[in-house]
Amino acid sequence: MTHPIFPDLKDRSIYITGGGSGIGAALTDGFLTQGAKVAFIGRSDATAFCDAMEEKHGRRPLFLQGDVTDTARLQATIAEAAEAHGPLKALISNAANDQRQKLEDYSPEDWDANQAINLKAYYFATQAAAPLMRAAGGGSIINFSSISYMMGNAGYSAYVAANAGITGMTRAHARELGPDNIRVNAVAPGWVLTEKQLELWATPEDLSAHLQRQCLPRHLTPEDIVNPVLFLASDASAMMTAQCIVVDGGVAYTG
Structure with a gap:
């Protein structure tokens, strides 16, 4: 997929959670195409991916390397990224886990673990990034949500709840950080066929049924999410904040 070029992204310091796999890897690739300086946190060794990008x-x-549920490590890596690449201009909170679960089988410990990656990490990434962006004169925070909460999907209700929370938190932080010229928006993808989705949950029957819900008759890939995020990180969206942008081929809609 060809990416439009946003000249203002060249040499900007960008930080991505989960930037070594799935949608995150496509985002890392996309920002590097712009000439940006990209840092990312991930649990698994990403040396081979970084070699390929270089x-x-x-x-x-x-x-x-680190786990976003380790708040101290998460916030330390954001500071390290700014030290290495200069003033932080964009934070993309992308890392998530949409593990399926049954309501009756879920324990309080399961809930806490789910919220730690799917909501808590987003809050504390913003907490660490905001003062760095304030010192830089502003920035863009982009939180990944999901259309799952708009559709009320069953089978992973803790994840659905977290994504509803992300959208509410995004709007609250947009209001709180707006005076510092920090924009906060959310992106809500539809069913993006990452390797994980294809391996674990994308049965032919479910894929066919979901495609019938879309207006556009093509399944989403990670690359489909890149351009909207580049736009939100760029000055092209300078007066957009507190928004949740749906990228799903036309399943859910707002307005």
């Missing part, structure tokens, strides 16, 4: 773009993303 070969492709002539610049290497900064991989900072």
Whole structure:
């Protein structure tokens, strides 16, 4: 997929959670295409991915190993990214876990673990990024939500609840941080066929049924999510904040 070029993103310091796999890897690739300086946190070793990105773009993303549910480590890596790449201009909170579960089988410990990755990490990433952006004169925070909460999907209600929370938190932080010229928006993808989705949950029957719900008759790939995020990180969206942008081929809609 061809990405439009946003000249203002060149050399900007960008931080992505989960930037070494799935949608996050596509985002890392997309920002490197813009000439941005990209840092990302991930649990698994991403050396091979970084090698591939360096070969492709002539610049290497900064991989900072860690778990976003470890708040101290998460916030430390955001500071490390700013130290390495200069004033932080965009935070993309992308890491999530949409593990399926049954209501009757879920324990309080399961709930806490789910919210730790799917909501708590988003809050504390913003907490760490905001003062860095304030010092830089502003920035863009982009939180990944999901259309799952708009549709009221069953089978992973803790994840659905977290994504509803992300959208509410996004609007509250947009109001709180707006005076500092920090914009806060959310992106709500539809069913994006990452390797994980294809391996675990994308049965032929479910894929066919979901495609029938879309206006556009093509399944989403990680690359479909990149351009909207580039736009929200760029000055092209300078007066957009407190919004949740749906990218799903036309399943859910707002307005």
